[in-house]
Amino acid sequence: MTYAKLIRISLLFALSVLALFIFFISGSPDWIEKNYASAFFPRLASVLRFLFGWMPFSLGDILYSIVTISILWQIGKFFVRLFHKTDSWAKKLSPLLTAGLILLFVYVYFYMFWGLNYYRKGIEHQLALQNSTFDKQQLIELNRALLIKLNATKEICLQKKDTVMSSDRMFHSSVEGYRELEKKFSFIRYRNVSLKPSLFGRIGNYVGFQGYYNPFTGEAQINTHIPNFVQPFVTSHEMAHQIGYASESEANFVGFLAATHSPDTLLQYSAYLDIFLYSIGNLRAVDSVASKEIGKQLHEGVKRDIRTERAFAMKHRTFLQNWTDAFYDFYLRQNRQRKGIESYNEVTGWLIAYWKKYESSP
Ligand SMILES: [Zn+2]
Incomplete structure (x- = not known):
């Protein structure tokens, strides 16, 4: 031999x-x-x-x-x-x-x-949240609470004429958010920053990714070619992957907690917008009248951003995205994320449980 x-x-x-x-x-x-x-x-x-x-x-x-x-x-x-x-x-x-x-x-x-x-058992276990059930009224209250935060942060940003974030600031603010969150929950610990713009950004727009974690080097890549107001929350989300929250819903939830603990209003806005879109989607599925009613109360600036995001997605929609969606869905299911891509929505339940337990609102 x-x-x-x-x-x-x-x-x-x-x-x-x-x-x-x-x-x-x-x-x-x-x-x-x-x-x-x-x-x-x-x-x-x-x-x-x-x-x-x-x-x-x-x-x-x-x-x-x-x-x-x-x-x-x-x-x-x-x-x-x-x-x-x-x-x-x-x-x-x-x-x-x-x-x-x-x-x-x-x-x-x-x-x-x-x-x-x-x-792993994950964030639900670490925070001892009861995510089993929530009723429609709780979902409406969550949406109202997010609406208020979303409109308020947008208004502050517009008044300060602060609407665009550089990658450096985005990375810095996200790290700050994690530092603040660590003061509350010591197990959420992010040290040694490794955040980079993706080299595949433009291709990524057509394939349909906003960011990704590379387990081989520990780096988090952010697609810096998507609308600017989306990027800050993507950064916080990828950082959650970096510290061991593999599932998408966990990364969304931990990313949201970190981003909303940051003093940077533009980062907070990005997080509120993302999570609001999930939770209003959940509400629409059970009560379309209530979701419309809440949608009407959105700040004009927020509505503009939602239109921008939709137009961007439409412009870059290709057959490739159907493939990546199907592949990613399969991948998540293989990894015990039984609901596949829909598992992103689990975060709504955690948020209701979290606010009830730690912030006594909504
Ligand atoms: Zn992710």
Whole structure:
């Protein structure tokens, strides 16, 4: 057996053992919450942010590009060898094995270094929230409370003529929000900033992403080509992913709490707008008259922003987004986010429970 072959077989064996470990451990949320999500992961992610956060560009985006190209390269090699009559089958198939090894490595790395957070008990457990049921009246009250905050923050921003945020300010304010939130809940701890504009921003508009976390480098990428008032909340949302809230609803909820604890009104506005749109959507589903009534009371400036966001989405709507939506939906379901993309809406229930418990409103 050649040396290279031995390495490949040992690698395959080690990765398979780790993949099995992931499979079995994912069924133990208590163990994961205690040992992984609250101990191993936060330290690891903090080290990654320390190592790569200072780089002005997204290293993760470059790594993603390299991995994609390597896999395509190996697949290409396989097809070329397929038509080489002199090559043995072992030689023909070896690029596929290499591609498979790369994919298995990516899979194992992804779950060990972040993905296990999908199986934790999470924020609902940490804040001891009861998210089981809420009635229509509570939903109406939540929408009213968000409406008041939304209109008030918009008015303040307009009066200060403060409507556009630079990436630097966005990142700084979001970090400040997390610092404030940590004073209340010490387990929400964000150290070593690693926030970057995405290198794929313009492509991202057509594929349909606003931001993403890279588990391989601990960086959070923000799509800086989407409407400016959307970006600050995307930043807070991605930071929640960075500290171990993998599910979308958890990232929305933690991101919202952090953003609304920041003293920066424009960041607060961005968060209120995003969460308001979810909660009014929930209300529309059960009481369209009440949701219309609340919608009418929106500040003109807010209505303008909603129109801008819709026009932007319409302009960039392509068949690609249907594919990414379908893929992401599948991905979330695979990771126990049973409701798929709709799991974003869980946040409404948490917010009702949270306000009742910690802020006694609505
Ligand atoms: Zn997310």
